[in-house]
Amino acid sequence: MxxxxxxxxxxxxxxxxxxxxxxxxxxxxxxxxxxxxxxxxxxxxxxxxxxxxxxxxxxxxSGKADLFYALYEEFQQRQQDRTRRAAVEARDAGETDPTRLMNAAARAYLEGCIAERETAWLFFRGDSPPGFESALRARLREWTDRNVALFRRAAQPVDDALLMVVSGAMLVAVGEVVARDDLADARRLADGVIAVLARLEAPAVTGPGAAG
The missing domain is CATH 1.10.10.60 (Homeodomain-like)
Known part of the structure; x- marks a missing residue:
């Protein structure tokens, strides 16, 4: 392996x-x-x-690839801490809408990438160990999956289409945000991404599992 x-x-x-x-x-x-x-x-x-x-x-x-992955793991842990804090703070402020909670976490993730963009750029510039880009996509999907599952009511299923759109959008957005040399430009782009995500809604549940 x-x-x-x-x-x-x-x-x-x-x-x-x-x-x-x-x-x-x-x-x-x-x-x-x-x-x-x-x-x-x-x-x-x-x-x-x-x-x-x-x-x-x-x-x-075990070598330089192990160093690279360890750097990513530490960065990703800091990102997870940031998104968790953002969601908790939003809930404590009275926010209950699951989409807005998810967007608060997404904003925290992008802001973390901006704050550590020199480090984040290591993982998105395409110069990485073999197989890393696939692992990166998988981890971002896991991040999205965890947050959507956390923010939605337990009785409401997580929509696969929404997961795919959000995880894909975040993967592209992070790469573009960390590539911007100008901090203000990076923040404008991050704000624009969050504004677009805020307009997304999961399709209504239909069929036997739908609420009557």
Whole structure:
């Protein structure tokens, strides 16, 4: 089985020194990937940037692809935290409409990409390990699926067509937003995407399962 987002090595329990080394290697990898790209990056460049040894890198990671996936996992966890907070805050403010709650989460996701656009751009510029783009699409679909399932009433089925449209729109939108050099332009585009998503509604449920 190849390396994927799902089977990338999670940080094992380690000493504070080991955890610090792992963090330094990830910061260094991000810097090297931004500077020369994933394809041209070498393990030696990463360890030099981190002030670590090749042995320490292979103690924590299986190679540069593992570093890339670990960076994505950490970014995605921060994004998940952002979207969860946005949904909770919207609910606490009295919002109950599931579509608006989903859009609050989508806005938080896009704003997180803007706030970390140098990191986010690593994952959307097309210079990545083999198979990563498929994993990226799958993870964004999972994110959409979780949020729609969370925000809709338990008795109301999640509509597959809506999931497909939202996940596809978000995948394209994130790539375009993080590619914008101008921050104001990126925010305008994100606002426009959310405005479009706000007009989407799931098809009415018909047939035996529909409410009478």
């Amino acid at each position: 190849g390396l994927t987002v799902e089977n990338v090595g999670r940080p094992a329990r380690s000493s504070p020194r080991g955890a610090a080394t792992r963090s330094a290697l990830l910061r260094a990898a991000a810097q090297v990937f931004r500077t020369v790209g994933f394809a041209k990056a070498g393990v030696n460049e990463v360890v030099t940037e981190a002030g670590a040894s090749v042995g320490s890198l292979y103690h924590h990671f």
